[in-house]
Amino acid sequence: MSTAQRPILFVSLPESGLLNPMLVLARELAQRGTADLWFATDEPRRTDVQRLAGRTPVEFASLGEVFSELSAVSWDDRVYREVTQPSRFKAHRAVIRQSYRPDLQAEKYRRLESAVEKIGPALMVIESMSSFAVDLALTKNIPFVLSVPFLPSNVLTSHNPFGTSYTPKSFPVPHSGLPFPMNFRQRLGNHLFKLRTLALFLNPSMGKVLSEDARIRKELGLPAPSPMTRIDRAEMILCNSVPELDYPFEVPEKMKLVGAVMPPLPEGPAGAADGGLGTWLDARSSVVYMGFGTITRLTRHQVGALVEVARRLDGTHDILWKLPEEQQHLLPARESLPGNLRIESWVPSQLDVLAHPAVKVFFTHGGGNGFHEGVYFGKPLVVRPLWVDCFDQAVRGQDFGISLTLDRPQTIDPDDVVDKLTRVLGDPSFRRRAEKLGELQRAAGGRAAAADLILDLPALR
Incomplete structure (x- = not known):
């Protein structure tokens, strides 16, 4: 039987595509008898977490109700049309504008902070889109594992043309849908995608959001945001893919590609x-x-x-x-x-x-x-x-x-x-x-x- 000296705390947003692999992993640990397992996510997922109990239970830590502004499932039809439009950059921009909400992220941070003070985790396992949880782990000096349900390059490639990146400069930027290698026109489009993303954050309307983010971070004592900090500071990155499903590049040692994280099958009734x-x-x-x-x-x-x-x-x-x-x-x-x-x-x-x-x-x-x-x-x-x-x-x-x-x-x-x-x-x-x-x-x-x-x-x- 495996036991941890102190608790393991899983943290995820409630969307199925992000949450499901985390649930499978938490259940695997519970089935092995790992003690002191906790799972923090939004309230509507309480029952899903409570079902995970194996030889040991998985305790639920509520992060409150789902914020509709942060949940793609509940976005109104206008936003849905914007984030699914044919232009890949405009859709990418619409997702950023819709989901970059420092005030709501701060609320989730505070709720998670309360849970962490109660639980005292030795390790956090954080789904890669839960930036508030990464901020908390960094601020409290809690070791963390980053869980990635995407291709490895998705989190290792910078959107900023001048930023640090674990992939080559010529690598296709995430959300561009570009191949690798590229012809001249595609390389130009790839570079413009990065430049336009950078310009997005120089826009006056986005400047107000950045100012609000800076104010909240100062109030909470959070580090300045940096796109690759979650990679650099993670103890390990668990990626639910294999190298052969991405274009070739040198994957950092701390990223472990374990393939799709599946529950035992059959999963449903017969x-x-x-x-x-x-x-x-x-x-x-x-x-x-x-x-x-x-x-x-x-x-x-x-x-x-x-x-x-x-x-x-x-x-x-x-x-x-x-x-x-x-x-x-x-x-x-x-x-x-x-x-x-x-x-x-x-x-x-x-x-x-x-x-x-x-x-x-x-x-x-x-x-x-x-x-x-x-x-x-x-x-x-x-x-x-x-x-x-x-x-x-x-x-x-x-x-x-x-x-x-x-x-x-x-x-x-x-x-x-x-x-x-x-x-x-x-x-x-x-x-x-x-x-x-x-x-x-x-x-x-x-x-x-x-x-x-x-x-x-x-x-x-």
Whole structure:
């Protein structure tokens, strides 16, 4: 049995793509009997944390209610349109403007500070987007591990053309969706992306936010912000990827690439308890699984286009579509839906679906978790990039021969979708490459390797 001398405190924002790998890792430690485990996140995730109990419990530390301004799931339609617009830089800029809220970050900092004073952690495991938690760990001199559910270059590449970066200067900047190596025009676009990001923070309206941030930091006694401080000061960086899924560069020693962090499978119920989904999959030979994450909001036109895609594939492939209940009113009349289409508002486990041998391709938005999960199970992808990092995963998947990307992801042209799905389904090289990368992910060790690395840190000896 592994025991820590003092508590381990996990900290994450509540979004599923950020939180889920952290929950898996905390549960792994609980199953091993690691003592004094705590998990701090927003109040609506209390039940998810309480379910983690294994040989030892995982205690919940509430960071209060979700701030809608910081949660992409609750952004209004105007903001959603801005952060998912076709221009990659403008979408990147919109995300920064929406989420850079020093006042709200400070509130989460104060709530976490209260929890830390009570818990006295020996180590914090911090999801990489939880900047307030990094600030607290630095201020209180608490050793911390950074958890990264993205490609390794996502956190190692500077957006500032003059800033420190762990990747080469010619490396594609995160959220640009650019390949590597690049032609002259792409290199120019990459440099301009960095310059425009720098200019964004020189804008007078952003200057007011920066002044507010400086005032709050002085009040709380926080260090000046620096993009690479979280990397430089971390005891270790756990990245849920493998080198072969990113463009080549020298990864720092402190970054440990453990592949996708998966729970034991099957994860969901079987038989009648899963609504008959497992039986339905067992009876099919070729299924396209469509799942676009928790943030995607489809329009009536886009929903209709995807129904048309299913209709055109009827007779050759079946379609399983995870479509949230609140978007199902956009569907045409049920009696007009093609017979090969099964729509679920919720599936007991997306991982169980992707693991099923009948699923031949994953039609996804290309987020960090979905991208790595699909490849983990050896499934080739068709990607409809939604925003920011989705474009980065999409271009790598296409360059590595495991996926194709829609030409017009905003409109969803049925001709385009059917073409991409047919090509991926018909060319066995996509599956072979995906299966090879899946083998590399599984060999990296996932949750078991991540847990071993954490328990071996000096802070817990």
